[in-house]
Amino acid sequence: MLSFFVFKFALEKEKIYSPKIIDNQIYTDFEVQDLIEGKRINLSKVLFGKNFYLINIWSSWCEPCKDESDKLLELKKNTSIMMIGINYKDKKINALNFLKLYGDPFDRVFIDKQGTISINFGAYGVPETFLINEDNKVLKKYIGPLNDEDVYEIKKITNN
Amino acid sequence: MFMKSKRLLIIKILIIFILISFNFKNVAVSSDFSEQQTINITKNLRCLICQGQTIHESNSDFAESMKKYIKSELENGKTNEEIFSSLVKKYGQWIMYDPGISRNTLLLWTLPLLLFLIGGVIIAKKIFRKI
Numbered sequence: 204m205l206s207f208f209v210f211k212f213a214l215e216k217e218k219i220y221s222p223k224i225i226d227n228q229i230y231t232d233f234e235v236q237d238l239i240e241g242k243r244i245n246l247s248k249v250l251f252g253k254n255f256y257l258i259n260i261w262s263s264w265c266e267p268c269k270d271e272s273d274k275l276l277e278l279k280k281n282t283s284i285m286m287i288g289i290n291y292k293d294k295k296i297n298a299l300n301f302l303k304l305y306g307d308p309f310d311r312v313f314i315d316k317q318g319t320i321s322i323n324f325g326a327y328g329v330p331e332t333f334l335i336n337e338d339n340k341v342l343k344k345y346i347g348p349l350n351d352e353d354v355y356e357i358k359k360i361t362n363n
Numbered sequence: 364m365f366m367k368s369k370r371l372l373i374i375k376i377l378i379i380f381i382l383i384s385f386n387f388k389n390v391a392v393s394s395d396f397s398e399q400q401t402i403n404i405t406k407n408l409r410c411l412i413c414q415g416q417t418i419h420e421s422n423s424d425f426a427e428s429m430k431k432y433i434k435s436e437l438e439n440g441k442t443n444e445e446i447f448s449s450l451v452k453k454y455g456q457w458i459m460y461d462p463g464i465s466r467n468t469l470l471l472w473t474l475p476l477l478l479f480l481i482g483g484v485i486i487a488k489k490i491f492r493k494i
Contacts (some may be wrong), residue, residue: 230449292424318428319435325453327412327425 227341229333230323235313237292238298249311251341253285254274255361258333260321262291263301265329271348278354280314283361287314291321291329334360397437403442404433407460408450417460 223237231247250256259275261268279286288309290298298312324333327346333344334357342360345353405419410426418426436446450458462468 291429317431318424319432321430322432322453 209326229335229339229341231339233320234321235315236290238295238314239283239314246313249287250285250335253283254337255284255342256287256335257284257357258287258289258324258335259291260315260324260326260329260331262293262329263297264293265291268301268330271332271350272305272308274349274351274354276278276306278357281358281361284357286310289315289320291315292318297321301340318336321323399432400432400437400443404437404446407447409458410459411454411458449456461485 216274229244231250234243235246235249236243244327257275257278259271275286278284286309288311290312292315295314301324302309302312313320321331325344326333330348332343332345332349332353333341335341338354343356349357383391402419405426406413406417408418408429410416410418410421410429412425413421413423416426420426429487433446436449441449447459456465456467462471464472
């Protein structure tokens, strides 16, 4: 009887490990390189002037990233959010083709050739999305592609 | 006069050669050091997207990025403790294979000792009763 409940609990448990973030302040004092212009800039200078920033880690070789592209395009309509893309371990030509094919939801896109910028954010891989406020505090972290519920939640937070 | 300048040139070349090789040696030693430090750190970090592997053992994208991140942090002068603490802040205590003593892990650290003491007391009582 006990083992039945143990197995039931184990099977029902969420399989995606999402840690309790001890310090939900995002570290932004490091240089990033723009995908299109190739210019290097300190990220803290980019995260300026908006109430919210949506940082999406994506790649052209990532299948789930294709699924969430329309969700990101929908969120782009919200003027209180600055959309920032982090292009993870990708080739520039493939990344640009991806944006051409599925639409470009981003205000700025930066390159993460080594994957170290994503580690700086506390990410695992692609796709992953962080909603942060003007104080660089992580309000929400989404592991995996965004779905309709996530979009609704983001809209609810950013419209308040 | 010509011999003197030739000798001077040879000495200059030798000095340059020694300085360059010394510099190369330093770079190699420092690179080896950060490589070894990276291994030491990654052996105590859990690969969060793998099954029972450390970052050191794993070849996943996440682990490879983590190795590069740690190496660059070491090269920027960060200490092991600073790196561990920043990763725990980002990924939680679960990333550590050898978590330090904290409020959450206190039971984990003290339970074996408590069980050992309780067992010892029970055995001692039985022995003294027999005597």
